[in-house]
Amino acid sequence: MPELPEVETTRRRLLPLLLGRRLREIRHQDPFRYRHTERAAGRRVEGVGRRGKFLLLSLSGGLEAVVHLGMTGSFRLERTPHTRAEFLLEGEVLYFHDPRRFGRILVVEAGRYEEVPLLRRLGPEPLSEAFTFPGFLQGLRSARPLKALLLDQTLVAGMGNIYADEALFRARLSPLRPARSLGEEEARRLFQAIREVLSEAVALGGSTLSDRTYRQPDGLPGRFQERHAVYGRAGLPCPACGTPIAKRVVAGRGTHLCPRCQT
C-alpha cells in the first residue's frame, strides 16, 4: 500500500522526469475521480513535492496537481491494462496505473485544499523538523488505541497499515494500548521508532508486497518488505523472541504483532 515511503520514492523517481517539463494534457475518462485536470494543460511542472501520502506537483500559473495513490496507485513508464490516466509530456507519457481505482487526481490553485479536507488536517511530516517530541506527546492525550491514532494522519502524516505495525513492534508497544497510557519513555520509543522505520523504508524504496501492486515508475519493486518484522508474517517467529506473530483486527485493520514483545 503506498504509504509515506512509497510516495516519497515515487516523488524522487518522478522528479527528473517531470521537473521543468511542460504538461500537454492529463488524459482520462473519469472526471469524478480525476477532477479539474483540464486546468493542467500546457502548464510547466515547477516542483514535485509530497505531504503525507499526497504527491504535490507545482504547476506554472499558480496551480497544483494533488495526487493520492490510494491503495494500488502507481506511476509507470509503460501502459498497463490498468492505466487510468495519462500524463502527456512533451515527447513522453507517464501512465497512472491503479487497478482498484482508489487513487485521486485533483488540480487546484496552489495551496487551496478546500476540496481535499484530509490534506488540510494532516499532522507533521515525521521526517522533518516539524515532527517534535513535545508535539507528539501532546497528541498522545487520547484514549484511542495507538494503532488507530497512528493511522489517523493527524498525529503524524503518512503512516499506513504496514508502517504503523512495524513502528509499534520496534517500540515494543501493543497496538491496543490507549495512547494516554504511555509513559514518557514509551512515548519516546514510539517517536523514535516512527522516524527510524520510515527513514529506513525510504532508503530501501518502500515495500512491495506479495501482491506486487506497488512499483516504482521503472517497474522495480521496493526492498523494505524483506525487513518487515511483523507485517504479513502471521504465524512466523518474532525476530526478537521467536514467539509466533499474531494477527488480529484493531481499529478495523488487520494488525500484526508479537504478543510477547509488545505490551
Next chain:
DNA sequence: ATAGGCGCCTGTAAGC
C-alpha cells in the same frame, strides 16, 4: 469525541 460498519474497487487466495 469516538467506535463500528459500510461502500468504493478489483485481483488473489481460500474454500467447497
Next chain:
DNA sequence: TGCTTACAGGCGCCTA
C-alpha cells in the same frame, strides 16, 4: 476443475 466467497485496505461517510 470450476465456482463462490472472503479478504486486502485508504479514506469518506453514516450511525450509535
